Amino acid sequence: MKIINKILFVSLLAGAVITTGCGSEPPAPQAQPSAVESADMKPADVKIDGNAAGTNISLPGGIKIQTGEGGAKVNLPGINIDTTETGAKVSMPGVEVTTEGDKATVNMPGMSVTSDGANSNVDMGEIKVNTDGTDSNVSVGDMKIDVKDGETTIQTPDSGEKTNTDAE
Amino acid sequence: MQIRPFELERYFARHEFSAKYLLGSSDPEAMSIADLLAFEPGSEEELKRVWLGYTESLGDPALRRDIAGLYESVAPEEILVFTGAEEPIFAFMHAVLEPGDHLVVHFPGYQSHYSVAQSRGIEVSHWHGNPNRNWAPDLVELPELIRSKTRAILICTPHNPTGYLFDRSSWQQVIEIARERDLYLFCDEVYRGTEHDPADQLPHLADHYEKGISLNCLSKNCGLAGLRTGWIATKDRDIYNRLATFKDYLTICNCAPGEYLAGIAVRNMPQIFEQQRVRLVSNLNLLAEFFARHTDLFSWQRPRAGTVTFPRYLGGSALEFCDWLVAETGIMLIPGTFFDMPGEYLRFGYGRASFADALARLDAYLAG
Known part of the structure; x- marks a missing residue:
């Protein structure tokens, strides 16, 4: 059960990271009067430079956004997001998520996830999960579970001498 | 009085599922029913015809004849067959000894040898093996342990857990000490047949002492622990009758297929012993090399018999080492604590076919 929880947790975390990297479209800002007339935010802290090749936006707190032909970069303290026309790379301390076409990798301490088309692999040292979209196998130490052609086989580790x- | 838990058995029970490599077990490599039947062509069909009604309480007459054939002078009617060797030990402590009696027991040893007696209010003195003399007990000390209430002396040879084997002279002296004082002498001979040099084998006590009780079974010498067949040989009719009468409150009679299969084992003991002996000596040679590589961790003297040995661990608490080892590696040794010898000693068992693999794993772990 712990192993399943760990996989679930890591999968959710990876999902969250990927979601961050891809960036869902934020809702359009509503034109509402500000209750406070920008008392803390000085216009001078926001820099926007733009031309036909792209746009650079610099926001307070070290946030930089660059857009250009075929890609965009977003830099936040500790997080870098770099997108191209075909892929994206999200880096944060200890975690790196890369996508390129239908390939994706997630690396974090003690765990790596790779996918390529229908193939996916999760490697957490003693725990490994592989699937090619049709067949799958899971190994936990010496225990192996194989799903092939709809048949499941479980190979338990040698439990030693019985x-x-x-007694005399 | 409550009987103490059998510490060794509790330890086995605790690690039943975590111990993958049993490096402390006393039983040698077992065999299948098919392996055993192969000693006697046609026995498979006979086994199918074994009648599953009650068996004779004293043991199957044919089996008793076969067993008696192992002795120089013991007759079939002097053989009493039990379920394993635990049952006759229990019966002896109840049917022969009384509360207030005194028993001298070879020590360290199998817990049944003294805990059953103690649970009945029988006083027990330990006759200690000396680790500095390869676990030989001191013959001068034995008479000093005997009191007016002493009824019996219990020895075990070849010995568990040390592998000590009495030499013929010492063994004869023990008999004389018992005879001079008119004491029963109970000899646990369940490891008889595991002498690494067959020439070292001692005679059966029951052939040489009129108040001697020889205990044997097929678990430790033949690797047939699953048959649960043991027996007593004694020329003392009173002892025999007391044990037979007490057995009525225990298993009463034995397992019919077990007795049939035991007969095959008894009739083919020389070949079975030789198979086991070859493995024991080969494994013991590996163990000797292992101890030579780890003189910083173990102090050891090579035993002359048995399936077990009881080296001294030099790294601290043997119990902590064994607990840590089984938890970390699945390798199970038996700390001396479970032979009522807490501290530095631990038991290795070298009778299994898997011994070399298990020892190599321990070796690699200690080296790593």
Whole structure:
């Protein structure tokens, strides 16, 4: 159960990271009067440079956004997002998510996830999960579960010698 | 009085599922029913015809004849067949000894040898093996342990957990000490047949002492622990009758297929012993090399018999080492704590076919 929870947690985390990297479209800002007339935000802290090749936006707090032909970069403290026409790379301390076409990799301490088309692999050291879209296998240490052609086989580790007594 | 838990058995039970490599077990490599039947062509069909009604309480007459054939002078009617060797130990402590009696027991040893007696209010003195003399007990000390209430002396040879084997002279002296004082002498001979040099094998006590009780079974010498067949040989009719009468409150009679299969084992003991002996000596040679590589961790003297040995661990608490080892690696050794010898000693068992693999894993782990 712990293993399943770990996979679920890591999958959710990876999903969250990927979601961050792809960037869902934020809702359009509503034209509403500000209750406070920009008391803390000085227009001078926001820089926007734009031309036909792209746009650079610099926001307070070290946030930089660059857009150009075929891609965009977003830099936040500790997080870098770089997108191209075909892929994206999200980096944060200890975590790196890369996508290119139908390939994706997620690397974080103790775990790597790679996918290529229908193939996916999760490697957490003793725990490995592989699938090619049709067949799958899971290994946890010496225990192996294979799903092939709809059939599941489970190979349990050698549990050692069977004895529980020293009786004369 | 409550009987103490059998510490060794509790330890096995605790690690039943975590111990993958049993490096401390005393039983040698077992065999299948098919392996055993192969010793006697046609026995498979006979086994199918074994009648599953009650068996004779004293043991199947044919089996008792076969067993008696192992002795120089013991007759079939002097053989009493039990379920394993635990049952006759239990019966002896109840049917022969009384509360207030005193028993001298070879120590360290199998817990049944003294805990059953203690649970009945029988006083027990330990006759200690000396680790500095390869676990030989001191013959001068034995008479000093005997009191007016002493009824019996219990020895085990070849010995568990040390592998000590009495030499013929010492063994004869123990008999004389018992005879001079008119004491029963109970000899646990369940490891008899595991002498690494067959020439070292001692005679059966029951052939040489009129108040001697020889205990044997097929678990430790033949690797047939699953048959649960053991027996007593004694020329003392009173002892025999007391044990037979007490057995009525235990298993009463034995397992019919077990007795049939036991007969095959008894009739083919020389070949079975030789198979086991070859493995024991080969494994013990590996163990000797292992100890030579780890003189910083173990102090050891090579035993002359048995399936077990009891080296001294030099790295601290043997119990902590064994607990840590089984948890980290799945390798199970038996700390001396479970032979009522807490501290530095631990038991290796070298009778299994998997011994070399398990020892190599321990070796690699200690080296790593």
